[in-house]
Amino acid sequence: MIRVLVAEDMRILRDTLVSVLNLEEDIKVVAQVAAGPDIVPAALAERPDVAMLDIDLPGLDGLTAAAELHERMPACRVVILTVLGYPGQLRAALAAHVSGFMIKDAPSDQLIDVLRRVAAGDEPTARRGAVRGTANPHQPPAAQCTQASRGGNSRLEHPAPQDRALRLASADRRGLPHRPAARRS
Numbered sequence: 001m002i003r004v005l006v007a008e009d010m011r012i013l014r015d016t017l018v019s020v021l022n023l024e025e026d027i028k029v030v031a032q033v034a035a036g037p038d039i040v041p042a043a044l045a046e047r048p049d050v051a052m053l054d055i056d057l058p059g060l061d062g063l064t065a066a067a068e069l070h071e072r073m074p075a076c077r078v079v080i081l082t083v084l085g086y087p088g089q090l091r092a093a094l095a096a097h098v099s100g101f102m103i104k105d106a107p108s109d110q111l112i113d114v115l116r117r118v119a120a121g122d123e124p125t126a127r128r129g130a131v132r133g134t135a136n137p138h139q140p141p142a143a144q145c146t147q148a149s150r151g152g153n154s155r156l157e158h159p160a161p162q163d164r165a166l167r168l169a170s171a172d173r174r175g176l177p178h179r180p181a182a183r184r185s
Helices: 011-022 036-046 062-072 087-095 108-119 161-168
Strands: 002-007 027-033 050-054 077-082 100-103 146-150 153-157
Touching: 002 011, 002 036, 002 108, 011 027, 011 108, 027 036, 027 108, 036 050, 036 062, 050 062, 050 108, 062 077, 062 087, 077 087, 077 108, 087 100, 100 108
Parallel strands: 002 027, 002 050, 050 077, 077 100
Antiparallel strands: 146 153
């Protein structure tokens, strides 16, 4: 059984996340909080395997809470949820030892898959390599793209909304560069 803590300040989103996760036979939400300062005490009390944290919480942001969780409960893995997924946020998430980074418009089955992979010890975000691209952490992810090069055939890809945060983690290990996306007409 995967024990999960959910931290989301918007009640309807938190209630929905909890309901969706509790429908899974191998997942149990053991704690839910609405504010950043409540994350670590709830985690220490309930000992979740994974904490799903909104990046923007009142009182203490999800990235700061993730770093504190890593220090106080290294066995508790963290998945960050965000609306926009700017490159600077992804960089900060990696620095805070976050294992997963998800855009809130991702399908629920993708969120559940990432949760299971993170609980199993995989790091689907960090595994894709270091983040490259814009030095401006506030540039929207749509302004980033990847250039795929296989067998001399290059093409420019615009990330799908549910994949854009993960695609921002460039494939440095494979040597794929980032270039600004062309404007769509």
